[in-house]
Amino acid sequence: MNRRLFPHPWLTITLALVWVLLVNALNPGTVILGLLLGWAIPLFTLRFWPEPVPVRRPLTLLRFLAVVLTDILIANFIVATLILRGPKPLKPAFVRLPLDLKSELAISLLANTICLTPGTVSAELSPAHDHLLVHSLNTDDPDALVRTIKQRYEAPLKEVFEP
Amino acid sequence: MIHTALLVAFTLVGLAVAFAFWRLLHGPSAPDRILALDTLYVNTIALLVLLGIHLDSNIYFEAALLIALMGFVGTVALCKYLLRGDIIE
Amino acid sequence: MDLLIAFLIVTGAAFMFIGSLGLVRLKDFYTRLHGPTKATTLGVGAILIASATHFSNQQAGISVHEILVTIFLFITAPVSAHLMSKAALHLKLHSLAPPPVIGKDDRHS
Known part of the structure; x- marks a missing residue:
């Protein structure tokens, strides 16, 4: 996984999940838009959380x-x-x-x-x-x-x- | 069945709102009033969701979500004001 | 299913009632803080889950967006409780428990 492109993989997954919950429908369009948002938001708000979050276990x-x-x-x-x-x-x-x-x-x-x-x-x-x-x-x-x-x-x- | 449960729940949550309101008016200190407001907004969310079940309508959910967001921001801003005497530094 | 929903609704409402009762009954701010932050949060959580179950039961698809509000409340309740107790300590409110000795290393800027 590319650090520059995906600074916070966990945040990406969480955001996509939140988007699906918010729309309250599970179809391909929602998931793709959710993943897109989950990719873009960490990238543009990188200055607020510069350190990666390690989840060991x-x-x-x-x-x-x-x-x-x-x-x-x-x-x-x-x-x-x-x-x-x-x-x-x-x-x-x-x-x-x-x-x-x-x-x-x-x-x-x-x-x-x-x-x-x-x-x-x-x-x-x-x-x-x-x-x-x-x-x-x-x-x-x-x-x-x-x-x-x-x-x-x-x-x-x-x-x-x-x- | 659900109807009776809703009736009981409306009564209980209504009383809870009344208690929170009493604390809001009575004080005696500023954090007490903030706590009362905090409780009040959580109670309001419950009331809205109950109303949504009662009317069989899904649209009250958005209002509940907005109240949750705004209520939290309001509580934090008020606490921040008490702590620093200023909100935006 | 109806039984489960009714049970969740009544339990949730009872918890909210008890939480707000604590707000009225208890004697100092720090003990009052416990009722709303715990009981009320769980109460509203139970009611939201009841709502999710009800709408999933009623309509064709499942309805899960109530979970979002529940999670949000469970994340924000401790944050606001922490901030309120911090504000109360800052204002040196009357407390039933012996207040903590605040040395110079504890003073917040």
Whole structure:
């Protein structure tokens, strides 16, 4: 694959898929136009993302996505029961999460994942990119929370996006 | 079957809109109001989609997509304003 | 099929209701942030999937463009939640949890 002609192959595929979804019809014309757009848009917006996005282990990424989706479902039931029980028994806390990740894409994916899963919202990234401030809705043991996030979400992301 | 479900859903989402509106009016702080607006637009998307199912019409989808886009941009712009006191630097 | 659609619609609406209830009931901004970002997003996702199933069931072809809105919402909800909590921290809002010690290395420009 030519780097100059196809700077972001994944973005090309995603854009083509989004186009097909948007038109809501699967026929050759739509797919060809989608691929054309997927080829042209990365080329003309190259200045916004100069670095290529490496995806090392697509299977790990898929497994990670599955884990996150099930966690979103579970987390929602937990948060729903917490809200219905009322504000009294809640123990909210701010937790500092030390980061092992280096690449900005991986950090932002981790922050997004944290926002979507068990009762936590990522609040702020330290300017040195080595800590993430996380607010938890109800926690007894902040250290256990940090450990869970690290091995459940951070480890697979590190595997996929960093050598 | 779907009709009854839609009736229940309209009631619940309508109440959700009312709650979000109460928080929008009550405040007490600016981020609270932004959060209320954010919830309000997501609720509106749900209402529109429910209306689309109710009327058996596909055209409400475009409106829902536009509200989703504009709502997100609005939330980001308001937060940015609170953070920096300016939107375009 | 009707049963599945009805179930998805009611579950979604219930989640949206609970999320907005959290907006009213909880006591400080940071805990309030959790309801809308999680419950409401899942609620609207469930309703959109119900809509996709309904229209696929009804018409000849399948209707999948609702998935697009769902994905979009699932991508944007955490971003706006992050920005809102950042704005709240910036304004030093009242918090039930002990607020984080913001040293000079944490100050954002």
